[in-house]
Amino acid sequence: MTIELLEKPWERLLELVETKDSAQLLDFLNSMTPPDTALAISRLRIEDQGRLFAMLNPADAAEVMEDIPDSQAAEVIEELEPEQAAAILEELDSDHIADLLWELDDEDAEAIINEMAPEDAEEARQFLEYEPDTAGGLMVSEYLAFSGEQTIREVLDDFQDKREEYSGYHVQYIFVTDTDNRLTGVLRMHDLLFPRRDSKLKNLMIENPLKIVVTASIDELRNFFEEHHLFGAPIVDAEGHLLGVVLPEAVEEARRKRSVHQFLGLSGIVGGEEFRSMPLLQRSGRRLSWLSLNIVLNIVAASVIALYQDTLAAAIALAVFLPMVSDMSGCSGNQAVAVSMRELSLGLVKPGELLRVLSKEAGIGLLNGAVLGLLLGGAAWLWKGNFYLGMVVGGALALNTLVAVSFGGLIPLLLKRLKLDPALVSSPLLTTVTDMCGFFFVLSFASLVLQRL
Amino acid sequence: MTIELLEKPWERLLELVETKDSAQLLDFLNSMTPPDTALAISRLRIEDQGRLFAMLNPADAAEVMEDIPDSQAAEVIEELEPEQAAAILEELDSDHIADLLWELDDEDAEAIINEMAPEDAEEARQFLEYEPDTAGGLMVSEYLAFSGEQTIREVLDDFQDKREEYSGYHVQYIFVTDTDNRLTGVLRMHDLLFPRRDSKLKNLMIENPLKIVVTASIDELRNFFEEHHLFGAPIVDAEGHLLGVVLPEAVEEARRKRSVHQFLGLSGIVGGEEFRSMPLLQRSGRRLSWLSLNIVLNIVAASVIALYQDTLAAAIALAVFLPMVSDMSGCSGNQAVAVSMRELSLGLVKPGELLRVLSKEAGIGLLNGAVLGLLLGGAAWLWKGNFYLGMVVGGALALNTLVAVSFGGLIPLLLKRLKLDPALVSSPLLTTVTDMCGFFFVLSFASLVLQRL
Numbered sequence: 001m002t003i004e005l006l007e008k009p010w011e012r013l014l015e016l017v018e019t020k021d022s023a024q025l026l027d028f029l030n031s032m033t034p035p036d037t038a039l040a041i042s043r044l045r046i047e048d049q050g051r052l053f054a055m056l057n058p059a060d061a062a063e064v065m066e067d068i069p070d071s072q073a074a075e076v077i078e079e080l081e082p083e084q085a086a087a088i089l090e091e092l093d094s095d096h097i098a099d100l101l102w103e104l105d106d107e108d109a110e111a112i113i114n115e116m117a118p119e120d121a122e123e124a125r126q127f128l129e130y131e132p133d134t135a136g137g138l139m140v141s142e143y144l145a146f147s148g149e150q151t152i153r154e155v156l157d158d159f160q161d162k163r164e165e166y167s168g169y170h171v172q173y174i175f176v177t178d179t180d181n182r183l184t185g186v187l188r189m190h191d192l193l194f195p196r197r198d199s200k201l202k203n204l205m206i207e208n209p210l211k212i213v214v215t216a217s218i219d220e221l222r223n224f225f226e227e228h229h230l231f232g233a234p235i236v237d238a239e240g241h242l243l244g245v246v247l248p249e250a251v252e253e254a255r256r257k258r259s260v261h262q263f264l265g266l267s268g269i270v271g272g273e274e275f276r277s278m279p280l281l282q283r284s285g286r287r288l289s290w291l292s293l294n295i296v297l298n299i300v301a302a303s304v305i306a307l308y309q310d311t312l313a314a315a316i317a318l319a320v321f322l323p324m325v326s327d328m329s330g331c332s333g334n335q336a337v338a339v340s341m342r343e344l345s346l347g348l349v350k351p352g353e354l355l356r357v358l359s360k361e362a363g364i365g366l367l368n369g370a371v372l373g374l375l376l377g378g379a380a381w382l383w384k385g386n387f388y389l390g391m392v393v394g395g396a397l398a399l400n401t402l403v404a405v406s407f408g409g410l411i412p413l414l415l416k417r418l419k420l421d422p423a424l425v426s427s428p429l430l431t432t433v434t435d436m437c438g439f440f441f442v443l444s445f446a447s448l449v450l451q452r453l
Numbered sequence: 454m455t456i457e458l459l460e461k462p463w464e465r466l467l468e469l470v471e472t473k474d475s476a477q478l479l480d481f482l483n484s485m486t487p488p489d490t491a492l493a494i495s496r497l498r499i500e501d502q503g504r505l506f507a508m509l510n511p512a513d514a515a516e517v518m519e520d521i522p523d524s525q526a527a528e529v530i531e532e533l534e535p536e537q538a539a540a541i542l543e544e545l546d547s548d549h550i551a552d553l554l555w556e557l558d559d560e561d562a563e564a565i566i567n568e569m570a571p572e573d574a575e576e577a578r579q580f581l582e583y584e585p586d587t588a589g590g591l592m593v594s595e596y597l598a599f600s601g602e603q604t605i606r607e608v609l610d611d612f613q614d615k616r617e618e619y620s621g622y623h624v625q626y627i628f629v630t631d632t633d634n635r636l637t638g639v640l641r642m643h644d645l646l647f648p649r650r651d652s653k654l655k656n657l658m659i660e661n662p663l664k665i666v667v668t669a670s671i672d673e674l675r676n677f678f679e680e681h682h683l684f685g686a687p688i689v690d691a692e693g694h695l696l697g698v699v700l701p702e703a704v705e706e707a708r709r710k711r712s713v714h715q716f717l718g719l720s721g722i723v724g725g726e727e728f729r730s731m732p733l734l735q736r737s738g739r740r741l742s743w744l745s746l747n748i749v750l751n752i753v754a755a756s757v758i759a760l761y762q763d764t765l766a767a768a769i770a771l772a773v774f775l776p777m778v779s780d781m782s783g784c785s786g787n788q789a790v791a792v793s794m795r796e797l798s799l800g801l802v803k804p805g806e807l808l809r810v811l812s813k814e815a816g817i818g819l820l821n822g823a824v825l826g827l828l829l830g831g832a833a834w835l836w837k838g839n840f841y842l843g844m845v846v847g848g849a850l851a852l853n854t855l856v857a858v859s860f861g862g863l864i865p866l867l868l869k870r871l872k873l874d875p876a877l878v879s880s881p882l883l884t885t886v887t888d889m890c891g892f893f894f895v896l897s898f899a900s901l902v903l904q905r906l
Contacts, residue, residue, distance in 0.1 A: 034680050035800040042801050067679075069799065156646060171643070189642055190624070193609060226520075227487050252705050259712065264791050274792050275801065276813045284820045287788050291821065294784050295828060298777045305773045316766040320758045323776045323888065324751045331747050331881075335740050338716065339727050346522065347488040348495050348728065360729040367737045368744065375748060428784075435776060 050079025062091030074103030086115035139244030148202030301435035326438035333408030373398030503532025515544030527556030592697030601655030754888035779891035786861030826851030
């Protein structure tokens with residue numbers, strides 16, 4: 001009872017926004033954990049979210065913005081005046097700025113960049129030139145670089161002098177560059193702890209360090225970090241100039257976003273993430289775009305039934321089994337799709353190995369088809385006391401399971417070779433095929449023994 | 454042509470295993486990237502995988518084992534003699550040992566632990582007491598701890614002396630403990646760089662540091678690392694004794710495993726991961742266990758058609774639309790399931806907020822139901838030139854979409870409250886309901902206007 005009467009956090013937030021009490025608003029936000037903050041803010045209307053961020057000073061607003069998902073943060077930014085948005089963005093990491101700007105329209109992004117301090121603006125523009133899912137898009141430009149001629153003492157003194165500036169850095173390595181900013185060596189932080197203070201960096205550094213070119217893909221970065229357990233990878237251009245550092249967390253985060261996209265895609269949410277705080281029409285439209293494709297595929301599959309209407313009318317009991325055969329096979333096929341997508345993402349199968357997958361899946365298809373066919377065929381026989389009905393239904397399910405499992409295993413490989421997204425297309429494609437084949441097997445087998453059904 | 458003739462890496466591996474040339478085998482393994490190594494090894498029969506690892510010395514075998522997924526590594530370990538397995542495991546990180554032992558039967562794990570050096574064995578037993586998805590299961594016991602009375606000089610000298618031993622540690626922090634091993638403070642690595650060498654740790658350390666209790670869940674750990682951007686969290690028991698350190702990578706890895714489980718569960722792969730290198734019967738059995746549940750649910754749904762056989766026989770054109778209405782609604786419902794699961798995992802919705810989800814989904818259900826109903830109903834009307842057929846089909850689809858979207862949005866919340874796994878159960882549950890309701894709506898609407906169809 002009392003719990004029901006307690007004010008919800010977003011209602012309290014809205015009150016504070018309405019009364020324009022920014023000190024209390026900040027206190028209240030600081031009193032919540034980041035997940036609760038994200039939840040509460042997401043429940044406000046987007047205009048109120050904009051007013052909330054506009055009330056905070058840029059540094060505080062940036063801290064709150066780090067707690068909410070990028071796609072939501074981008075929507076808030078669109079609500080703000082460009083100069084407000086610019087002030088907040090300047091407080092974020094360089095790669096985070098780029099992530100958010102990428103979510104905006106080009107025009108909105110340009111308007112915000114124009115309001116930023118010149119050097120920040122230039123950096124942001126540079127970052128926007130890199131695709132978000134490459135080393136360039138994932139790197140941060142905050143790193144420590146020194147000349148090889150400098151001594152440990154000079155480096156440590158520099159640390160003391162610029163302690164403030166460096167405080168926001170993810171400092172794991174010290175890079176050594178030549179006068180032309182080309183990467184020549186690297187030292188780990190604790191390499192500074194042991195040697196004499198007057199040693200020159202060039203004599204201590206690891207020469208020709210591992211590095212990654214700015215155009216490298218997420219998968220290349222993941223392989224790099226899997227192979228070398230490092231806390232960061234220096235990113236260079238084609239000529240070897242040091243541009244930034246990619247942290248393993250950033251790669252992991254990008255991979256996670258991609259797999260969320262996959263998960264939502266498999267369920268038919270396309271064109272970006274959906275949150276229930278978005279307007280109804282936008283949510284409805286995104287879902288409908290995928291459903292409309294589905295309706296066409298469904299019509300194609302169901303047209304098989306239309307062709308066999310006479311058979312069906314003559315043995316109406318078949319109508320009970322049509323959806324069962326197609327649904328069951330669809331499930332079997334989806335299992336094979338999932339295993340293939342998993343093996344592809346782990347690199348345990350290559351897109352070209354169609355024969356291997358086919359031979360592995362055909363075995364399962366035959367075995368599981370036989371088991372399921374016997375079960376459903378037996379049930380049909382018992383129900384109507386008609387052996388031929390059992391044969392038709394069981395035979396159709398067995399054969400359709402074989403088709404579904406074999407085809408399901410191959411689809412992700414085929415789509416990958418055609419450079420289509422397996423997450424998005426596999427399921428509707430599979431369902432169409434299993435429906436068509438399922439209807440065809442049941443009805444054509446039935447038409448062969450129609451006299452006896 | 455030439456490419457086809459080239460030997461596949463796993464064929465080369467098998468040759469080297471057959472000829473028992475361990476030096477060449479090691480060279481060949483070292484020449485491959487970790488993903489290629491994992492792929493090549495996974496293609497060998499499990500006995501040959503066992504022979505391969507038995508040929509390597511334990512340290513090399515452990516390095517190769519780090520490259521392959523845990524569930525596969527565990528299968529190899531089952532193939533090895535317990536003393537071989539123990540020797541390899543001793544070369545791994547403490548949390549990795551625990552991960553692998555957890556994948557084994559209790560007996561197999563015990564046999565291996567008995568072959569380990571006494572202190573390693575005790576540590577392994579301790580780790581097995583913690584659930585794998587808790588702080589205890591994810592922590593490593595390799596960490597640096599000193600007394601608060603020690604000086605920086607003593608710490609640095611200790612580093613020099615034990616450089617070898619510490620080389621495998623993930624050293625990010627130095628912990629300070631009292632004589633009873635209770636955690637009292639923490640220093641960052643670079644806190645050692647600035648102060649005088651004779652300063653005592655107790656005067657430099659951060660007192661009452663953040664810490665996590667050994668029973669904390671993955672979600673608690675994730676929230677911790679989201680809130681505090683740290684490179685590790687000290688893990689303590691209820692009395693504050695320091696037990697180990699959890700790294701953010703370990704939490705991320707555990708979360709990834711869980712989401713893979715979710716993904717495979719959604720597609721009906723249960724009881725652990727499936728790799729195509731597993732024996733046919735095992736793969737078939739895992740898939741069948743879930744399909745058998747599905748066949749029962751399918752029979753329940755299809756029984757609605759059996760009840761209305763007379764209606765269907767009188768208007769056989771309906772048979773074409775039955776699977777379309779149920780499939781389309783299933784797709785719509787799955788979209789709502791995906792959005793709910795996503796919002797649950799981001800913490801944007803709480804399992805108790807049924808009314809909120811219902812109101813948000815009902816809007817989409819009405820809108821998308823109306824659009825899809827008009828499309829399919831219009832198609833039916835045009836096809837048969839019968840307005841009533843269009844009304845029956847379109848009305849049934851519209852209503853069933855509303856049911857599917859509303860129910861789909863609620864299922865993950867309801868299952869979460871019942872402590873069931875939404876990934877595994879949502880989809881078959883949803884399909885059964887959308888099938889039953891879809892068949893019922895089409896056939897009962899049709900029976901109302903049967904004279905005119």
